[in-house]
Amino acid sequence: MIVGDMQRRRDFAMKKVHEAIEAHGGTTLLSTGVTGDDARFALAAVKAGARMIEPNHPAVALARGHRGVTNMHAAEAVRHEIPMQEMARVIAGVRAVVGPEIFITAGVPGSFAELVPMPFTEEDACMLAQAGCDGIHTHKTTFEDLKDMVDVAHKYGLVIDAYIAHPADKHLFGIPAETPQDVADAACHMQEIGVDLVGLMTGMSYEGVAAGEIAPPVRARLEALLRSVTVPTLAEGGINLQNYKAFMGTGVNILVVGTAFDDMARNAVTQAVEAFIHH
Secondary structure (H helix, E strand, O other): OOHHHHHHHHHHHHHHHHHHHHHOOOOEEEEOOHHHHOHHHHHHHHHOOOOEEOOEHHHHHHHHOHHHOOOHHHHHHHHHHOOHHHHHHHHHHHHHHHOOOOEEEEEOOOOEOOOOOOOOOHHHHHHHHHHOOOEEEEEOOOHHHHHHHHHHHHHOOOEEEEEEEOOOOOOOOOEEOOOHHHHHHHHHHHHHOOOOEEEEEOOOOOOOOOOOOOOHHHHHHHHHHHOOOOOOEEEEOOOOOOOHHHHHOOOOOEEEEOHHHHHHHHHHHHHHHHHHHOO
16 A cells, blocks of 8 residues: 555655765765764754764663763663654654755664564554654664565665674674675675665774774775675764775765764863863
C-alpha cells in the first residue's frame, strides 16, 4: 500500500545526499555530535553550509548527562538506554529548525551493535520517518543484522548508511574487515544487500603519522572501499581540522565529523566563561 510512496521518499533522501556532494565539489560534511543533538547548533551548522546532519543516541546520552557520563566512551556503554521516543523528539526538533531540504540520518537504539537486546522494529522506523528522519546511521557488525536493518528501513522510506570497521578497533562500529581486500569484499556485499551509503571507520591511531596526514594503512583501506562501490561513500572517525584536507583528497564523498565539533564548542564555552570570571 505504501511501497511506491516510500520509494519516492527514499529517492528524495538520496537526491539530497547527491546534491550536497555536488554542491561541495565531490566531498561534503555529515555534521554530528553537538551539531546533531542540539537544534541550536544544528541550525548554526546549516547556516554555515552543512547539508547533512546526524543526531545519534550516544551523543544524546552525553548531552543529557545520562547516568552521569561526561565523555563519548562512557556514553557508548549506556546509549541503548535512550528511549526511541526521545530520539524522535530530537530529530523532530532538528527538522523543524533546519527545514525539509537538509538530509537527516540518525543513530538510534538498535541501529548500532548494542550491549543488550535492542530490536529495531517497524514501529520504530515509522516513528522516525514521521519525525522527519531521512535515514538510519547503522553500525551493525554482521551482514544478517545489517540486511534486517535495510529491509525495515526501506519499507518506511528510510535510507541506510552503514560502516566497515577494523576488528582491532576499541568499539566495533561496523562490519569487521582486516585487510584492504576484506574491506573491498565487505563493501561490495553491503551494496548488494541494499545499503544506500557505505562508510569506513577511520579512527585508528598510528604512531609516527605526520600531523594532518592519514596513516598509510587507513589510506589503503579507504582506497579499497572507494574502488569497490558505486553508492556514496563516507569516512568516519578521527577527522578534524588538522587532517580533513588529506581525507578530501582521497575522493571519499562524505566526511562524518562530530568529536571535533564537540571539542571546539566545549573549548569556546570554557574560554568565554573564563573571560567573564577573570575579567
